[in-house]
Amino acid sequence: MNNSRAKVQSKKRKQNILLNGSIAVVFLLIAGVSAFIFLGDNENQAAETSEEKTIAEQVQENSGVEDENEDSSDQGENNELSASEIESEEKENTDEKNETQSSEEVEEKKKEDEQKEEQQKQDEEKEEQQKRDEEKEDAENDRETASPQDGEWKPVGTKQTGEHVSSYEEGSVDWNEKLKAAAYATGLDTSTMTVWWVGNDGGPQKSVVEVSSSAGGQAEYRVHMEWVDKKGWKPVKVDEL
Incomplete structure (x- = not known):
């Protein structure tokens, strides 16, 4: 058990x-x-x-x-x-x-x-003014030379020799020297001067020339002149017509 x-x-x-x-x-x-x-x-x-x-x-x-x-x-x-x-x-x-x-x-x-x-314009104006002054001076000189008292002009000279014989034949030497004396006495330019009459002024060695500055309606000047032996025509009186 x-x-x-x-x-x-x-x-x-x-x-x-x-x-x-x-x-x-x-x-x-x-x-x-x-x-x-x-x-x-x-x-x-x-x-x-x-x-x-x-x-x-x-x-x-x-x-x-x-x-x-x-x-x-x-x-x-x-x-x-x-x-x-x-x-x-x-x-x-x-x-x-x-x-x-x-x-x-x-x-x-x-x-x-x-x-x-502007400079060119001034130069041109100056040149024109100078030219006008010269022309004015020349005109004054010409007027002084052309407008003295009667008998104070000088003979204009001559190309003629020997015994002088006044000639009224247009274009002759004596004719041209008469015009030269007239231009000298009036201050005109022979190339633009208009000749109205050239004649005897009371003697064989005296002449009278009527001229104007342009071919207007009548003569403006009557220039009396006389011959100076071997010296040419000498203005002696200027009549403004």
Whole structure:
């Protein structure tokens, strides 16, 4: 009886030990599997994290390179744009300078032309005035020479030689010298003077000539003259008609 109980108890202890061992093995297996799973997940997560980190770094590096390239490109474009703007501005300044220079040259040339024209006009006026003054002076001299008191004229000279014979033939030497004396006494020009009459004035060596400054309606002057031997005809009186 006691032996049977002892066997039964011994059998129960064995069963308990076996059961506890089985439970321990199960726990160990569970712990191992859990550890394996946990470690595997950690390694995968670490690998994924590392891979993600590597990808992120690469993306960031690529982004940095692209940004740098973009910055370089933008800087290059800005430099090109700046250079283009500078060149355009320099060209505009040069064009404005050339245009200003050209305008100044045109204005200066215009002023020079105006000054030349003004100087030429003044010279012409001065020359005309001088000419008028000379003509006036010559006329006054001629009038002074042609209009002295009676008997103060001088003989006009002659080409005739020998004994003088008064001639009233138009175109003869004596005729021409009478006209010369008349022009001398009146201040007229023999080339434009109109001769109205040439005749005797009361003696063989005295003559009278009626003349005018143009071919008007009548004579303007009557010149009385006398012959001076070897010196020609000498005006002695001028009548204004």
